[in-house]
Each structure stands twice: as C-alpha cells, then as structure tokens.
Amino acid sequence: MTTMRAAVLTAPKRFELRDVPLPEIGPEDVLVKVTRTGICGTDIHIFNGHYAADRLPLVPGHEFCGTIAERGANVRHLDIGTRVVVDINIGCGACFWCRRNEVLNCAEVTQVGIGRDGAFADYVAVPARLAIPVTADIADDVLVLTEPVACVVRAARKAGVTFGQSVVIFGAGPIGNLHVQMMRLVGAAPIIVADLSAERCRMALEAGADAAVSDPAELKETVRRMTDGRGADLVIESVGSKKLYEQAFDLTRRGGHVAFFGITPPGETLPVDILRTVLEEGSLKGSVAGMGEDMHDALTLLSHGRFRIGDFTKASYPLERIQQAFETLADRPQDLKTQIAVAA
Template identity: 30%
Template sequence: MIQAIMTEPGKIEFNNVPVPEVKPNQIKIKMKSIGVCGSDIHVNHGKHPYTSYPVVQGHEVSAEVVEVGSEVTNVKVGDKVTIQPQVVCGECYPCTHGLYNDCEELKVMGFQTTGMASEYFVVDADKALALPADMSWEHGALIEPLAVAVHAVRRAGDIAGKKIVVLGGGPIGNLVAQTAKAMGAADVLISELSPYRLEVAQKCGIKTIDAKNENILESIIANFGKDRADYIFECIGINVTINQAIEYARKGSTIVVVGVFGDLATVNMGYVQDHELSLLGSAMYREEDFIKAIELVNEGLIEFDTLITHRVKFRDYSEAYDIIDQQKDKAMKVMIEME
C-alpha cells in the first residue's frame, strides 16, 4: 500500500509498505477522506513539541471496513467508520477512571505514533465508531474535530439557556459555537478578526463580533447585557486571546481553554483569583463525544459543507499544507481525497 511519510518538516514522501496482518481484535480499513487540522500544520512547520520525524500523519478520517478479526463484533465489513486516534496505556489513574483522553502515556496517531495517511490501515476495533450509511466520507472525517467541540462544551457542564462567547472563528471555534447552539445555549457569539471567517460563521447561523473593528467587551454587553457571558471558550491558543477571555469574563464565570498553545502564555492570575474565575482545560475527547457528534450531525444541527474550503488528492498531500500556509484564514477545512 502507499503511505505518505513526512520525513522532515515540510517534506512528504510516498512509500510502498506492506499492509499489516489483522489480529483477532483488529480491523483493516480502506481510507476514504482525511482532514488537515492546525496541529498537523505545527508538525509541517517543525513546531509541534511532541512530534518527531519521520511521522505518518492523518487523524481526522473516514474509512470503509474491508476486513475484521475473528473477535470483532462492533463493526462489520462494508461499514463506514471513523477512528478515535488515541493510544492509551489503560493502567494510569485517568485511564482507570474513565478519563483516558488524559492518559499519562497518551500517544496520538499522526503525532507520537503512526497516523492513517495511507491507502489501508489496521487498527484495534474498539477505536472504530460506525457512521450512518448515508453520511458522506467528508462528513465522516469531520466527526473527529466535532468531537473536540462536543467535549469542550461538555467541560462547561449544562449550557442550556446560557450565553456563550467563543474567541476564534477557525474550524474548531466554529464547531464549538455550533455545538453550543445545538446543545441548547440561549445565545452564542464568535469573536474573530478575519472577515472571511466571520462570514463563514454567519452562514453557519452564528452571530459574530468583528474583533478588528469592534470593541469586544462592548459588543458582548450590547448582545448579552451587563451580565455578559456565562461561558467563554478560548479557541485560538495565543496569549492575546486567553487574556481577553480573562479580562472580559464576568466575575465568577467560567473560561474553557480549547486552543492549543504553542508558546507559554502569561496571564493575570491575580485577576483570575480576585474575580473567582474558573479556568478549565479541554483535551481531545472520549467515545461518548464521538457518539454525540454523530447524533448532532444526524439531527441536522451541524453545518459542515460551509467549512470545507479546499480538496486535494492523496498524492498531492503537500499541497494541502501549502494552501493553508498561503491562504491562511480563507482555508478552513482542507480535505484529502483518497480516491
């Protein structure tokens, strides 16, 4: 089978490698669609702190089951599936308390262990989640980033009837906003600098704040009243926006940190203490988040197509990174087509 291997930052080679044999508890899948995310871009730039080279990427995927091991019961040949890309130890405190996304030995396919950027992939069956037969391959690959959003919203607790601000209108910020709305938030605002991403958010039914030309705090108050937001989701991962979240939060409210910080953030912890703010981290997802994500899509509550801005063929994998680097905010979701 053909496998895309990033041998060093910015360089992908295609090698012909054997397809692994399927063990009794495993399945073989034929890859159909792969999404490229921000963390992949960090790897392409050589700036991901937990990835070494060579590495096979690919963790936002959809695939067809083509072979099942003798002990597999959760999926069958012909099923559409997506894959949870976490590899966990199963023995540490988080793993033994249902929090395996926080595994002390966590490895993620495409970063610390082999990803799915290949024609076929063999994986433990318990990492596969069946998708509806009528779900498109692209939508199936987007279940993974939607599960990130579902997990983040669940970290806040019951958001039904609450007022939500999302800082950052990229793919994850957009999906967090859509998820919050779908799960019963009373009102949701996205704050974003990019006119294009603001337009995308509006097409997805989310109200926006033009952070380049509007005062964010004044806009929050204008939309939500003097009590501001109940929850703020930071979905960019930079010093500026986490400090905005802290500054604009109502006393006693909650900030959920979803963005991945490449650099050390310096925040006003005195302000956090004095305003009794809750800072919650949100890391990846668990199986229940995938199940809820599939449910939300089935119910027609999530808009995916507006987020897909570019498509490239598997053999043009590097072009996906070039598009994102060159077009930046106008490249929302770039999808790798396997066929």
Template identity: 65%
Template sequence: MRAAVLTSPGRFELKDVPRPKAERDEVLVRIMRVGICGTDVHIFNGHYAAENLPMIPGHEFTGVIAELGEGVTGLSMEQPVVVDMNIGCGSCFWCRRNEILNCPEMQQMGITMDGAFAEYIAVPARLVIPAPSSVAAEVLALTEPLACVVRCARKADITFGQSVVVLGAGPIGNLHVQLLRTIGAAPIIVADLSEDRVQMALEAGADYGVTDPSVLEALVREKTDGRGADVVIESVGLPALYQQATRLIRKGGHIAAFGISGPEDTLDLNIVQTILEENSIKGSVAGMGQDMHDALTLLIHERIKTQLFTAASYRLEEIQEAFDTLSTRPEDLKTQIVI
C-alpha cells in the same frame, strides 16, 4: 500500500510502505477521507511532535473495514466506520474516567504514531465506531474535530441561555458556534481578525461578530447587561487572547481553554480576584469516548452545516500542494485528503 510520509518539517514524500495487518483485537481500515487538522499543520511546520518524524500524520478519518483481526466481534467487512484516535491502556485511573490524554501509556494516531494519510491503518477494534452508509465519507471525516468541540462544551458545562464568546472563527471556532447554537446558548459572540470568517460564523449561527479587538469588551458588556460572558472559549492559542478572556467573563464565569499555545506560554492571573469572584478555567482539546459517539450522532441527524467543511479536497498524491496552499485558502474551513 501508498502513504504520505512527513520526512521532515514542510516535506511530504509519497512512499510505498508495508501494509499493516490486523492483529488480535484489531481491525484494518481502508481509508476513504482524512481531514487536515490544525495539529497536522503544527506538525507540518515543525512546531509540534517533530521528534516523531519521519511519520505518517492524519487523524480525522473515515473508511471501511478491510480485515478483522482474531477475537473481533460485532463488526463486519466493508462496514463504514470512524475511529477514536486516542489510545489509552484502558484500565488506569484516567482511562476509567474517559480522560485518556492523561493515561501514562497514551498514544495518538497521526501524532505519536503513524496515522491516516495512507491507504490503510490498523486500529484497536474497541476504538472503532460503526457509521451508516447513508452518510457521505466527507461528512463522516468531520466526526473527530466535532468530537473535540463536543468535549469542550461538556467540560465547560454550557447550557441553554448562557452567553458565550468564541475567540477565533476558524474551522474549530465555526464548529463551536454551530454547537452552541444547537445547545441553545445566547447570545453567541464571535471575534476574529478575518472579516470573511466572522461572516461565515454569523451565517453559522453567531448573534454578533467582531473584527476589531478594541471594541470586543464593550460589545460583550453591552449584550450581557454589563455582566460579561458566562463562558469564553479561546480557540486560537494566543496568550494575549487568553489574557483578554479573563476580562470578558462575568463574576463566576468560566474560561474554556481550547486553543493550544506554546509550551512556555503562561497566563497572568489575579489569584484573589479569581477566588473571590469564583471564576474558573478548564482545559479541553481532544474528543474521545462518548464525545465521538455524540459527534457522529449530530452529523447523522444533520445538526451541523457541513458544506463549508467539505468543499476543498485533494488526492493523496497532491498532499504537498494541499498543505502548501492552506494559508492562501481562508475560505476553505476544512481541507480533506481523498485516499
């Protein structure tokens, strides 16, 4: 089969590699669409998982079942599916709590093992979620990134009438805004240095947008009766923004730590203030388990505006160009590879 192998940081090679087989309790998926994730960009640039190269990246994918392994029931050939990328042992303390990233045996498709920038991928049948054929493949490929956002909202316990600040209006920031609007959060304030992306976030459902960081805190206080936000979602991964988040939440507020920063980055936290004000920080990065099912349901019922996420696509043979030009195409909230 054809596969895009990241042989070294910044360099893809299109290769003929052995087509995987569906072993017992596995299915073989013929891949249709794969989204380029921010994590893929970090891997491409050599900032993350470089020790796993050469590797086939890609984990935001959809396809159809091409082979059923022994013991697989409840699935059928040519059935459209999406797949949970997170593989845990299935029986440990963390897997039982749907905290698979903490499983000692955890693997992730396209990050710690070969992924979906290829014609086929073999996956555990228990991680396969059937999808309706009436939903376009480019929309189904958004299930995994939306699941990450669903999990963040779940971990942060966001509900209707809560004020939320989203730091970062990139692809995931835009999905945060849309989900918050669906939940009923209000007001929703988004901040980003890009005027274009802030405008897209406003069109997606944000109530207020800010491009000047120096005025953000004043606006948040103004729109929350001087209290500060109930929740601040950091969706970029910059220590300075995490630090700013501590000044934007109200007493008793919550920081949703979502954006991945460097392994040595730290947060200067006033411990006594955190204790006395009963503030909290919760981390969340990947959707899994029920998050995937909920995300798919939202897409099926068109609760998310997907047009800006499906406009840009490249063929597998053009994957090098797709990655090389990402930074020059800020208007494309998502780029997908068509297999």
C-alpha cells in the same frame, strides 16, 4: 499486497509520498482502508514544526473514515467492509483515567496520526474497540467531520453550558465555526465571535453567531454591550494564542469560566490573579480531543443534520497533492476544511 501509499512528513513543511509496509495488526486490532481524511489545526502545527517535531518522520492524519479491510483473530463485532470512524485516543483501557473517559491523562496514551502513524495513507491499523461502525446513510465528506465535532461536543460538556448563557469564541476557523454551532445547539445566547478575518467572521454569522468582531479594539465594548455590562459567562479560546488567553479573562464575568482549547507552544504560561479568581469564583477548564461517548454523540448529530457543513466539504485534494493542500491553506479562508481523498 504488502505495501501501501503514505504521505510521510519527513521534516517540517515537507511531505514525501512513499510506498511503505502495510501496517500489521494484532488479534484485537482492525485494518481500516482509509477513504477520507481531514486536515486539522493540529496537523498544521505538526506540518509547521510547532508540535510533535520530535516524532518525525510521521504519517499524520487523525480525522478520518474508511472501511474495515482486515480484522484480528479475536475481533467478532466488526465485519469486513463495515464503514467506520475511529476514536484516535489509545489508552491502556484499564487505569483510573481510562475508566473515567479521560484517556488523554492515561500514562500509556498515544494518538493516531500524532503519536503514531495516521490516516494520510491507504490503510491505518487501530484497536478494534475504538472503531465505531456507521449505520447511517452519510457521505464520506460529512462522516470525516466526526472527530472535530466530537472535540466541540466534549468542550461544551466540560464547560457545562446551559440555556441563555453568553459565550465569546476566539477564532472563526474550522473549529471555531463548529464551536459556534455547538453553542447554538445547547442554547447559548448571545454567541460572540472574534477573528481578524472579515470573511471568517461572515461565515461565523451564517453558522449562527449573534455577533462577529474582526476589529480587536471593538471586542470588549461589544461583549459588555451584549451582556448588560457583565461580561461573558464563558469564553472559549480556540486559536492557541497566549495573548488571547490573557484577554479571555478580561472578557469573562465575575463567576464566569474560561475554556482552554487552543494549543500553544510547549511551556507557555499565564499569570493568574489568584485573589480575583477566588473571590469571584471564576474557573478554567481544559479540553482538546473528543473521545469515547463524545465520538458517538458527534456521529449522531452529524447523521441527523445538526451542523451546517457546506463550507467544510468544498475543498478536496488527492493524496498525491497533499503538499499543495497544506501550502495553500492560508490562501483559502473560505474553505473551512480541506479534505484528502485517499481512496478513489
């Protein structure tokens, strides 16, 4: 076999299913036969031409699982047929940032499905050191959620959330819902969600939020009422809206924190009240992708059923219908995750 199927994004909003050469692997790499790939918010940004447009044509797809189909000559710790998930963040492995598990700051970083071809294809080649063997009896439609869960694991870790801290989460889509569940796991309370979709707000309440607000005019009063007038300890922006980032600071208590998570278009900036930030000892922290131990922790949490994932596993399309899957996403708010079933 020398070729494989791949969904190539040739231009914004246009996938073409093509036969392409099978990826070549080096002595330290493995070839993964893809079974499932999830559609991520970042994939939607790429599809719409808002992100990574300069890298087209591209095979997107970075939330995936599969089995080892081939291994490089120097790979000994992974056997053919081993089920794996993959840390998609490929750094040099030796620099200051890679040693600190801050791989996205590595000067040589690239990401599977974003900076190089990814998993909307039959096979994907990755460094063997980033393939994580799966030993638990866990279904593919759950396993494929490891990467997005790793993202919220890292966000919680970076924010340093502790028991009883109040949290506001902007966005009740797939990643917002996972933020709700992560905050509940680490003991945050109350958890308040804001989203324009009443359906998504309902799902957030089912996931563990203490309040969900679909009317923007009611949000500030709700936050003040539920935090004894102080404002939230932490506000997580998971939508990628400059307006919501600005609002986040207004909802945060003195000494509170804003978590920058949602991706905005390049070059967008915010005015920051420097004196207020200094005097109130406020802070902000960015976080976007799970990596390293975040992936292992996410896999452990999923393996032990710590997340409600029913609404993440209902929608599945074959690779041949990937264009339809992307085009209908906005019409299916009840489907928190759409998955592409690559292998039968």
